[in-house]
Amino acid sequence: MAQPDGVSHATTWSRVHDVYRGTLFQAVLLGLISFTQPGIWAAMNNLGAGGQAEPYVVNAVNVITFVIMVFFSPLASIVGNMIGMKWIVVFGTLGYVPYSAALYCNSLWGTQWFLIFGAVTCGFSAAALWPGEAAIAVGYPEVARRGVCISIWLALGKLGSIIATAIQLAINKDGNTTGAIAPSTYLVLVAIQCLGLPLSLLLSPPDKLVRRDGKKPAFANSQPSFGTQLRAFLAQFKRREVLLLIPAFVTAQWGVTYQGNYMAAYFTVRARTLSGFLIAVVGAVSNLLAGWWLDAKQLRRTTQARWSWYFLLALFTLVWVWNVVVQKRWARESPGEIDWSSPSFGEGVAIFILYRRLLSIAYETVGVWLYWTLGTFDVEADTIALSMGVLRSGESLGSALSYAVGSVRSASLMTNLIVSVVVFYVGVPATTWAALLVKDRLPGEQSGPDSDGETFGQLPAQQSDAEQVETGFASKT
Numbered sequence: 001m002a003q004p005d006g007v008s009h010a011t012t013w014s015r016v017h018d019v020y021r022g023t024l025f026q027a028v029l030l031g032l033i034s035f036t037q038p039g040i041w042a043a044m045n046n047l048g049a050g051g052q053a054e055p056y057v058v059n060a061v062n063v064i065t066f067v068i069m070v071f072f073s074p075l076a077s078i079v080g081n082m083i084g085m086k087w088i089v090v091f092g093t094l095g096y097v098p099y100s101a102a103l104y105c106n107s108l109w110g111t112q113w114f115l116i117f118g119a120v121t122c123g124f125s126a127a128a129l130w131p132g133e134a135a136i137a138v139g140y141p142e143v144a145r146r147g148v149c150i151s152i153w154l155a156l157g158k159l160g161s162i163i164a165t166a167i168q169l170a171i172n173k174d175g176n177t178t179g180a181i182a183p184s185t186y187l188v189l190v191a192i193q194c195l196g197l198p199l200s201l202l203l204s205p206p207d208k209l210v211r212r213d214g215k216k217p218a219f220a221n222s223q224p225s226f227g228t229q230l231r232a233f234l235a236q237f238k239r240r241e242v243l244l245l246i247p248a249f250v251t252a253q254w255g256v257t258y259q260g261n262y263m264a265a266y267f268t269v270r271a272r273t274l275s276g277f278l279i280a281v282v283g284a285v286s287n288l289l290a291g292w293w294l295d296a297k298q299l300r301r302t303t304q305a306r307w308s309w310y311f312l313l314a315l316f317t318l319v320w321v322w323n324v325v326v327q328k329r330w331a332r333e334s335p336g337e338i339d340w341s342s343p344s345f346g347e348g349v350a351i352f353i354l355y356r357r358l359l360s361i362a363y364e365t366v367g368v369w370l371y372w373t374l375g376t377f378d379v380e381a382d383t384i385a386l387s388m389g390v391l392r393s394g395e396s397l398g399s400a401l402s403y404a405v406g407s408v409r410s411a412s413l414m415t416n417l418i419v420s421v422v423v424f425y426v427g428v429p430a431t432t433w434a435a436l437l438v439k440d441r442l443p444g445e446q447s448g449p450d451s452d453g454e455t456f457g458q459l460p461a462q463q464s465d466a467e468q469v470e471t472g473f474a475s476k477t
Helices: 005-020 023-036 038-046 055-083 085-092 096-109 112-139 143-171 184-193 196-200 226-238 240-252 256-266 269-294 301-332 345-358 365-375 381-406 413-437 465-476
Strands: none
Touching: 005 023, 023 038, 023 112, 023 143, 023 196, 038 096, 038 112, 038 143, 038 184, 055 085, 055 096, 055 112, 055 226, 055 256, 055 381, 085 112, 085 196, 096 112, 096 184, 112 143, 112 365, 112 381, 143 184, 143 269, 143 365, 226 240, 226 381, 240 365, 240 381, 240 413, 256 269, 256 381, 256 413, 269 301, 269 365, 301 365, 301 413, 365 381, 381 413
């Protein structure tokens, strides 16, 4: 029997509403926001030094951006727990456009003061966007779909690099010499970045979120004040698992500066653009595969955490060794300008793709693993937000220091590379310890088909949000 029109329309609207407020759609929105903001920023860095012929000025202004993020990312997490992470993300979309516009002006007229101004606005916006988007991506989804939601967010962020580098490739296809990219490229990228603000306004607040388990995200403080959030933030530094992950976040982006200088030194404009396109595609695929693997219900959570890290560590070591060998050979005998028609293009791009996607992989395979691992330590969304503030501040510190090294003209590419290698391995013991601390299930974590699907004889009875918060809080005190 056919349903009346009113009932049919109501059912359709209900389905649309559930999809719009659902966790997967929130992940898609976050990914599209990331695509328009840091995705475009990363696309320019994948070209080498923001598309400029000389990397040193751009590296220096990037130091300004990341130093601001070191100090203001924690503040964004605290304020976000008070006013809502959605509004922190909205603010985070406002400052990237001036930076891209400044790159355009600097490319045409050498207006470096505007570049510094853009670095400041980008720093404040990124300080809000980085912890805000991460807190939503990790804290809002059901446990069973956390890996998938994180991977969607990060993979769609690569869409920015894919589209941007495709546009850049069309514009710069005849640039078979080293140097800066065509200035018109920046205008296209600025237009894309302007879409970030309206997209951020579509995000759902946690009280309107629709999850498959029928619950809302749990919060440790239902009426947060600045004082309570500040105390809760400082308490994160007493948590062993958070402290152990700080080195991983510090080193996750360290090698990006070396790769930018590497591309600017050896590759022609169109070769840099093609390389950026290839690594963006590889990165997106890496994100999705990592999310699928970490949400697989056939393995214990502890097994996934540990063996994923061991595999990545072995792969990183292989790529590091290869990168050092090639860099040493090229330092002794320069390959000259590498174009896609050059015999050495394949080896050079392979190094770049593997290094950026499999070693400095904070937003790809290791990125998914790091965020997923952090999410296994907490039940409450506001606690996740505060720990994100700590870790993304550490990530910014690593980026600031690496760009500071990369901005020194007297520092050779081999020096940049060796520093990156040493810093990475200094953080390995702490990251390994953190992987060993992952549990199959947290106290207070709900069971059932929409949790994480693990049934190893240790599942507690299903609890309310209030019970989850109470138990989770007690486990940390």
